[in-house]
Amino acid sequence: MASNTLSFQALVRLLRYAKGYRRRILAATTCSIINRLFDIAPEILIGVAIDVVVNREDSFIALLGFTMPQEQILMLAVLTFLIWAGESLFEYFYEILWCNLAQRLQADLRQDTYEHVQRLDISFFESQSSGRLVAIMNDDVNQLERFLNGGANSLIQTGVTVVAVGIVFFVLSPLIALLAFTPIPLIIWGAFFFQRKASPLYSNVREKVGDLSSRLSNNLSGIATIKSFTAEVREAERLKAASEAYVEANHQAIRISSAFIPVIRMAILVGFLATFTVGGMLALEDSLNVGAYGVLVFLTQRLLWPLTGLAEVIDLYERAMASTRRILDLLEVPVMVKDKSGQPLSQPVRGRVSFEGVSFHYESSGMGVDGVSLHVPAGNTLALVGATGSGKSTLIKLLLRFYDPQQGQVCIDGQPIREVSLCSLRQAIGLVSQEVYLFEGSIRDNITYGRPGACETDIAEAARMAEAWDFIQTLPEGLDTLVGERGVRLSGGQRQRLSLARALLTDPPILVLDEATSAVDNETEAAIQRSLQRIGYGRTVIIIAHRLSTIVHADEIIVIDQGRVAEQGTHTELLEAEGRYATQWRVQTGMAKAVDVPLPC
Template structure:
């Protein structure tokens, strides 16, 4: 009874200490993996699916935790049992000890054999888990498109295919790992029979004390029986190792755009931007920019126009150091951005993009995202400047209105205005507008244009726009074609030059002349 209470006490301590240790390790592993992923280059995220990354940081880490929670402890218990019980065996009867230990080398050999066989199979299982997570993530994000095209049945079938691929991968792995169980049981049975038979004969002829024989029979069970669970432990181990390899592969992805400098931009930041003979090409497509030179004096507005894929957004990514140029350099107030800290650089730039991303939470949370300690007066002022306050104050919960995942509860124009308010509250000396009005209605565009007239005062603004009516007041307009500067000047000078910009202006204003479409298609 006393021993049972002691065993219960130790079991309780195991549950508290060991399992909490497993939880701590998996939490730290997930945090380290996520923090490393945040520092990776944008090129990495453009080549990897979010579902695969979520599967690695969540499901793979959970697989490791499951092994640490139970399997690792079982291995420790088996080793301790074999050592302690084996010592008693050799004291009482070295011969029976050798017989009892005979199955163990076979079991260990079998464990390594099946480990080599099962390892690649479980790696495939983890890959299929990532594929399944990607499919689910993509479908749920695009549910409106699926419904509008009445593709529910087709997408359900595609999900079924991904799910069946996961089931098949698991089936192949289970087929191999399950074969290990009868090998262990047969080896253990052989050890039991050898101990019973030889020990019984020794007890009958008097070479072994009957009491010692009874102890050895009991100890044989204590020695070999825990090994029956080794197959499940090896299965957990292989799943955990497949997941661990995926986690380590992610942790080993190199960071190309490195934040090596601790030097901040010289304060105050005036906002002078220089793009000095910059060239850059994407590794996958080969497109990019070649020999671009731009200079934006502090407080001026620069507009970039050109066809889709001409290189406009690439210049913005280089300014934000999402990528580093192959040649040339980008400077702010005369300081190369590669020689200042990433935090200092990006704190000085506010980005409002065409694809607005709002985080799940309230309107207040999203506006204050770049400045979490902002007071309500500053938040309201930013919303008014972005002409967002008029619709916010009409909402029943005002600033505390939930926006839903990715802002799904708001209209496109409302999301765009909140994105502008978020950038304004940050109060950056450089404001970048990447197609900020391309997806909004005329009323919203007019509101944003009114905002920009106030915002641009004393601030450097870089705009990318297809609607030329939004940039007529820019200090300089640069036309980008196939990664190079084709034209530059003010709105009036570019119209007078009668080139690509003038042709596009006439098309957009309904004054197109013969040959304008030919010019635009070149």
Template sequence: MSNSATSFQALRRLLRYARGYRRRIVAASACSIVNKLFDIAPEILIGVAIDVVVNQERSFVARVGFETAQQQILVLAVLTFFIWAGESLFEYLYQVLWRNLAQRLQADLRQDSYEHAQRLDMAYFESRSSGQLVATMNDDVNQLERFLDGGANAMIQVGVTVVAVGAVFFVISPLIALLAFTPIPLIIWGAFFFQRKAGPLYADVREKVGDLASRLGNNLAGIATIKSFTSEAREAERLREVSEAYVEANRRAIQVSSAFIPVIRMAILAGFLATFTVGGMLALRGDLNVGAYGVLVFLTQRLLWPLTGLAEVIDLFERAMASTRRILDLLAVPITVRDNHGASLPEPVRGEVSFERVSFRYGSSGEGVEGVSLHVPAGNTLALVGATGSGKSTLVKLLLRFYDPDSGRICIDGQPIDGVSLASLRGAIGLVSQDVYLFEGSVRDNIAYGRPQASEAEVIEAARTAEAWEFIQALPQGLDTAVGERGVRLSGGQRQRLSLARALLKDPPILVLDEATSAVDNETEAAIQRSLARIGHGRTVIMIAHRLSTIVHADEIVVIEGGRVAEHGTHDSLLAADGRYAAQWRVQTGALATADVE
């Protein structure tokens, strides 16, 4: 498919998306059309005025009832006033309508693309950089806004100019009309020629914008690592390379788009000279009214010179359509994890969890789980252990329906989780992971994230239960202390305790701890263990742990190996079985004993 067809296909897709804005689009387009009609009218009045001065009582205006030249001039003055007033009014209207439409549409596109992205399964985010997504939702949407803000009106008015001025030309002199319009096919061909050349170049520009945003986002997020390895110069050079690639992509696009105006100017000159010379000769012979000749000369400029703006319009159009394709392609990504709105888990949720011959493989790596069957009675604690990549976290992702299993099913209280709404499912589960994410804001905001309406007393109680209240009180503003981006102003242990408090305030019947104590110090681990001992009563707890000392009191321990259940039982029974768990226990306790001796 040609680039021009691709761009117009993107435009059709955009118009389908914007069908709810059709009345606004029609109103804005109508104002653009009326404004342009008023805009070309003064050139006609200039010709009429010349006709009045030259022919006076024999002028065109005299034939409609105004006999004296003075009356005719006054009539033209009144018409000029109303034409200029009308032009100004409709210019105000089309600017307001187009700009408000641009703002409304870009806001809705950004919101819709973000909400759609939130509903996509985790595999989509694992295969794409966040920088590319941010560039699509921000910079690409802004490119479309810039086109709607001025380019759409310019395209409409160029079309109106050609039609309206062409009609006047053919009424006055078909011969001169043909001469004046001769360059237009060349101009239009040139516009599409440059558009075909510019289309892929601007698509490349959009890709380079995403690469640049991704590099900036990754570097700023990893600034501590960059500093610790004194890699500032190397990362600055890598950013320079990506930035230069963006500059080079823009340079190629600019080189093509900038060549358009000089070529078109020569075509315009040919049309203007034809009108100027041939019309002048006809006027000198008396075959063409002097006033009509003036109209033709002025309208030739009005017809042809705006066509030089096609370069800028096409530039805006190509940038906008390249961005539109990226935005609408994001909106077209299918949602594989379907939400069953309206269906809920039976209340009250007891917390019984079962995996029934569940199998799942990641498309990218082929790793996953195979035929896993587990049963966790309500109020019990299940611990999952195994080597990194064995499939433990995959089971948690399947329980939360970040992915759907390839086969088998997962039930809560006997209800298959794919038959209930995501809000009901995830509302019943509290997740505390190793990689704690805190949002920029206050300590209070982060603890109350799952229940924004919670009272201060409830927030404090959750903090006490998570053994976070003591350090929160020591912070400069207590609960109102800002945690910084991703909680950078807090220690790892503090962030982990806030994450636990956040899950506790949600008060879920099922609590999932995904290696929640693996990255904290011994004191924090002991504090979290005390918290878990208190909150585990009457609540189903699923724990993933590398430190076996943290799970010795679990009701059942399951060893996952290669995506399958290798062993299961209590701590004592697994030690007695002298299998994989017992071997790992001896390694960890032996290492601890050695550390104690040292």
């Protein structure tokens, strides 16, 4: 019963989501109903034709004014043509309407889900695999589309058949109607029994699809690592295990659906034999019109045989509802970092940044920052150094509002960033991350990602400032060179420089460099250092660095230790203080003393 309730709840949630499609759903449903009524009519006409042949002038049709049997046959021929034409016409209509509805709904549902996922907090993505999300937005949405393409129409037409044929049966012979309908409760019970058994199985199937997609996505992204450790066989075995788990989950569901069909067929046989035998006896006794007997025999098949497809329809339904639950659950994940879209940052943005008593801790690890207060005057360069996990990147995530602090606030030009739109906030900040991500496409596409349509001169200038222009010019296709998926055709240093050029092209008043020189060689690092003065001119720069040589000219250097400010000052002041910074400087420059303890990196 719980599984039936879950499926029904999923259907209600889907209908609530699809309220904007009600007219389309109503039109498609109406065409399905009319088509099925036309589909039932030929069996009735066959019975009437038998009545004409047997009773001639005393037939049912004669009561309508057509006394000659030839006239009656011709009239039946005309009716048959009109009914078949109407059935074909409305079949065309419902096919078009249901397919278009399925296509439109799946496209909108995928788009809405993707747009919602884009608004979700970074913490959500840190706890989810990309493969699972792709499976929901692709496989699950497609599963729902398959049900709407055929399953929904079949369910509606099966219901219409039972009601319409039932009315005809009870009009012609209540006794035979009772006998013919006797198997239906068993069929319905079997359908619900199957649904109850199948629902958790199909939920498991959808989870296994997500696991399989995640495994494929991770392995393809990490193919270089797999090859370097000669782990191809091991990874193939792991993928095989995930694939076999998916196959086994499907097998369990298939076993249930396969057992349902033979039971239904035997129930149908009982109903058909009852109509055939009892109806025949009544016709022989002249208690039942021969034409009516023919109608009942033909309609019994029309009533019961379509129910054999009920298992397949419910199979589609259960798969679709399992997918629907996953899709709508994803759509209902709350956005914790709310966008104050009505109030932008005051223009022009000068770039004065302040962290005022900021505290934040991650739920999973408890790490973060405690009571950090920092003030960066507009146009100054601030460097953050410290051990891995000390809280440097956390401060950047708070500045970009990937998270909101649990205490304190972050301000830009005196405005608390909680009170301004995310769009205006993030457009004011250019981020060059340690983990460079390039999109599949050309170098030009990637540099202009934050400023589509930028002119060639601006692109070249940004590339020069990032020390990327020289290597771009050596490529055969220059800016139009394709970088491959995630930039695999370029070296790490080249990707890093393109990432820097991408940020510089937007000319942000605040530039954040998170280990921006981590993947470049010494020569490129020296070149970027030389250009930092130009890069920093007229804008605020915040640098996270492990290589202390890149930050010696920063206006202020902050040493973060276990989420707190441990030291701060200029490069010269920190060396004179003989603290952690000075110790690490000596380690990196080869002047460490025996008693020095390096700052962890």
